[in-house]
Amino acid sequence: MNETALYDAIFKRKSIRDYDQTPIDSNRLEEISRNLQSLKPLLADIKTEFKIISPNQVTRKINNNAPHYIAAFSEAKDAYKINMGFMLQQMDLYFSTTGLGSCWLGIPQPTKEVKESSNLEFIALMSFGNPKETLHRTSASEFHRKPLSDITNIEGANDLLEAARLAPSAVNLQNWYFTGNKNTIHAYSSKAGFLRSMVGGGHFPVNMGIALYHLKLATEHFGMKNKFIFDPSKDKSPPKNLEYVATLEIEQTS
Ligand SMILES: Cc1cc2nc3c(=O)[nH]c(=O)nc-3n(C[C@H](O)[C@H](O)[C@H](O)COP(=O)(O)O)c2cc1C
Known part of the structure; x- marks a missing residue:
């Protein structure tokens, strides 16, 4: 995947929910499978698995009917959902660079058979296909x-x-929420209370992984070296009521 193109996609991507139902040709699906095997993890020691599945293997599809879905699975270890957000966001941006639409999905679920086909925990789906709506935004506004x-x-x-x-x-x-300075960025997440965890809050760690991937692409775009560390004690004045997630150490090269 071309990281310059992925960075550019940050500023124009959007969730696509209206798709042409025609399946994507097999060569392109093979390329997508290859890319799924080469996603960069945030944490290398967490096992992950990605399966491309069809619409009849997805339930609870609300306002989203795509010709293809990625089902993402992970070993349940520390920070595994953050890691999954970081990995699968690479596909969301990649689709946007190749003229395909995609959408992260937390509500639709793969069938029981698909879930049981992996030894790992099911985390989320991502729909993809040729868009029947405008693919890109034209400005940050x-x-x-x-x-x-x-x-x-x-x-x-x-x-x-x-x-x-x-x-x-x-x-x-x-x-x-981000604190620190231009060389050391600490990332925090809101805490999901009981009610919030019923509506979207269960995906807070996935969202954090997505934002961290965007941050990493940005540092690389500006020619900076970067390293993620996980050490809450690094932040001497952590914000109250937020949960520490990670620190990005940045080396300014110019
Ligand atoms: C982890 C996650 C789960 C999501 N689940 C759904 C979903 O179930 N249905 C849906 O239509 N959109 C879903 N979305 C898409 C968000 O609603 C969308 O990203 C957000 O509103 C911002 O809009 P944008 O992606 O067009 O910029 C999900 C996004 C993420 C990151």
Whole structure:
């Protein structure tokens, strides 16, 4: 996958829910399968599995009827849902660069047979196919997102944080907050209370992984080296009522 194209897709992608029902040709499906095998993990020691399934293997499809779906499974280990958000967002951006539409799906579910076909835990679906609606946004103003000032108190890293700001999230909850400085960005998540966990909050960690992937692409776009670490004690003034997720250490090369 071309990371420059993936970065550009951050600023124009959108969730596609209206698809041409014609299946994608087999060569293209093979390329998609190959890409699924080469996704970069955030945490290398977590086993993951991706299956391309058909519409008759998906239940609870509400306003989404695509010719193909990816079912994502993971070993249940620390931060596994964050890792899955980080990985599968690579496909969401990739589809957008190749003229295909896609949408993360937390409500639709694969059939029991599909779930039982993996030893790993089912995490989420992603629909994909040829779009029957406009594929791309033309400006950042078309994204329904919180302003940067609501998601960070960092000054001097707007170019990086803008990429995270535009990330998709379940029910568009945008549960991220960033502290630190332009060299060390700490990522936090809202906590999902009982009610919130019933509506979208269960996907908070997946959303965080998506935003972290956008952040990583942005640092690379600006030619910066980056490394994720997981150490809450690194942040000397953590925000109250938020959960620590990860720290991105950035080396400014220019
Ligand atoms: C983990 C996750 C689960 C989602 N689940 C659904 C879903 O079940 N149905 C749906 O129509 N959209 C779903 N979405 C898409 C979000 O509603 C969408 O990303 C958000 O509203 C922002 O819009 P955008 O993606 O067009 O920028 C999900 C997104 C994420 C990240």
